[in-house]
Amino acid sequence: MNLNKYDIRETSPLNQPLQDWKESPAVIRLSEYLRINKQHGITLRRTGDGQPCLCFVPGLKKKEENAQRWAIAENAASLFLDAADDLKDLLRSGSLSLPALRRVLPAKQNR
DSSP: OOOTTSOOOSSOOTTOOOSSGGGOHHHHHHHHHHHHTGGGOEEEEEOTTSOEEEEESSOOOTTOSOHHHHHHHHHHHHHHHHHHHHHHHHHHHTSOOOOBOOOOOOOOOOO
16 A cells, blocks of 8 residues: 555644545545455445445355455454544545445345
């Protein structure tokens, strides 16, 4: 993951709200990780009540055919938890917008 293109500061001034997602090292790490692994269908969305969430398309299964996808999903979830507070602050202040989560219904199976 090449983070050199960002001016990452691990500490931000106290009581200073984030103005941009690029001011949050945790959000940058999550964003870059999702970008690098976009072929696995993991995206950042917002719920109906405005909360950030991870979206997996297709969804994960207990017996996932691609074990690597599970590992990537676990890493993404960990990075998401690290970034959750900053994501919420950015969404609340209007400094970040995310696509709305759309419920994906399972395809009808022919019987």
